[in-house]
């Protein structure tokens with residue numbers, strides 16, 4: 001039960017119980033030396049539902065790369081070239097969380113070049129427009145469906161293949177080597193790995209596996225610079241109750257009774273029983289809509305949400321429709337025959353596309369990823385650890401605790417960071433080249449709530465500028 005069961009749901013209306021068995025397996029990954037040239041990806045020039053006339057105004061390629069024994073594992077990716085100068089800009093391997101959530105979510109609802117429109121006609125194919133704050137304006141992104149079984153990724157020999165954390169990180173590293181062998185036009189670009197939510201475990205493991213291959217001298221050479229993670233799950237027990245008190249959702253005496261009882265697991269369970277479902281509407285952003293209640297009263301959509309109304313920077317106001325119905329909308333689009341054809345999806349390779357696969361056969365063999373962050377810090381990789389501060393799922397206090405616990409000195413102390421002369425968050429940087437960035441008023445999947453702020457944060461960091 002536990003953590004990840006809850007974490008893999010993007011639209012979960014109940015308070016998560018961040019509990020679970022800690023299984024610490026610090027694996028060093030086996031190497032895959034074979035570099036068989038898999039079939040290259042294919043260009044996608046038109047997409048059904050894209051509202052603008054003519055071909056896509058950015059370059060998109062999709063394809064599969066086979067990894068593992070006899071390339072039984074077929075990993076699907078979407079490669080979006082940087083809109084600045086793709087021949088020199090960094091390349092990011094992006095992995096959405098879950099485990100089991102497709103990276104198509106990131107491409108069309110979060111930080112990629114496309115955003116779904118509010119539907120006007122529920123039986124028509126959903127339409128998409130350009131995201132003015134796409135992170136692909138400054139870097140190329142490979143949106144990867146990982147672990148296998150996620151999105152359009154599949155196993156040739158079995159419909160029910162169970163992967164685990166270590167194997168998945170090997171798959172990610174092997175994927176990147178083969179992808180690069182397939183794309184010799186990017187021999188000297190910088191590489192990064194990014195992700196959010198449960199990818200707080202996956203990303204550092206994949207980076208570690210890539211780094212291991214680099215140290216072994218595997219080809220092609222990868223100029224791996226670092227990684228970034230948002231509201232990153234790193235270990236099961238976090239600071240939810242402190243956060244709840246900090247937001248003033250409970251009075252001091254209730255918080256004290258929780259502390260007096262020892263602050264242990266049983267305490268937390270009892271405590272949450274009191275508060276469950278009643279303290280916040282939406283744990284991924286505590287000011288947001290309760291989707292279940294909204295459905296019950298048959299409320300209409302089409303108004304921008306609380307979070308957006310008080311922010312006011314963005315042209316792309318978030319509508320509760322996307323929080324509550326986004327998964328349905330994207331499924332309708334991604335399961336359409338014309339869309340799959342345009343994306344070069346292999347016929348019959350998967351049964352049904354779902355945004356987040358709750359029944360993904362996956363063994364979470366690593367739940368505490370802090371040792372991986374420690375290893376990567378020792379190797380000097382730069383990192384951006386960002387956190388939307390209204391998330392109770394993976395809360396900022398927890399992120400602040402583990403980043404600090406790595407034990408590096410602070411070289412740029414806690415301070416606000418600004419956009420248009422306004423404070424939009426707080427940041428500090430450690431001597432392991434790790435920058436922590438908090439985003440004010442944002443939630444679990446931060447770019448969904450504060451797209452402009454997150455884009456600016458990424459743009460500054462990837463360009464080696466101070467936030």
Ligand SMILES: *[C@@H]1O[C@H](CO)[C@@H](O)[C@H](O)[C@H]1NC(C)=O
Nearest residue numbers: 082083084085086087088089
């Ligand atoms: C991209 O960068 C390369 C290398 O610096 C340069 O030769 C090329 O002209 C640039 N392309 C554009 C469109 O700026």
Ligand SMILES: *[C@@H]1O[C@H](CO)[C@@H](O)[C@H](O)[C@H]1NC(C)=O
Nearest residue numbers: 119120121122123124125126
């Ligand atoms: C809604 O879309 C369906 C399917 O494309 C179409 O047949 C119908 O006419 C549309 N309805 C309206 C009101 O536009």
Ligand SMILES: *[C@@H]1O[C@H](CO)[C@@H](O)[C@H](O)[C@H]1NC(C)=O
Nearest residue numbers: 159160161162359360361362
């Ligand atoms: C897949 O494997 C799991 C665990 O071994 C099993 O419970 C499930 O029934 C299997 N599903 C199919 C479709 O074979």
Ligand SMILES: *[C@@H]1O[C@H](CO)[C@@H](O)[C@H](O)[C@H]1NC(C)=O
Nearest residue numbers: 023025162164362363364365
């Ligand atoms: C998951 O992995 C652990 C550790 O390797 C192993 O003991 C366990 O049997 C695995 N569970 C399943 C269902 O494969």
Ligand SMILES: *[C@@H]1O[C@H](CO)[C@@H](O)[C@H](O)[C@H]1NC(C)=O
Nearest residue numbers: 377379380381382431432433
């Ligand atoms: C931080 O990164 C710089 C270059 O990006 C590198 O020279 C330095 O060694 C790194 N610092 C640490 C502590 O690894």
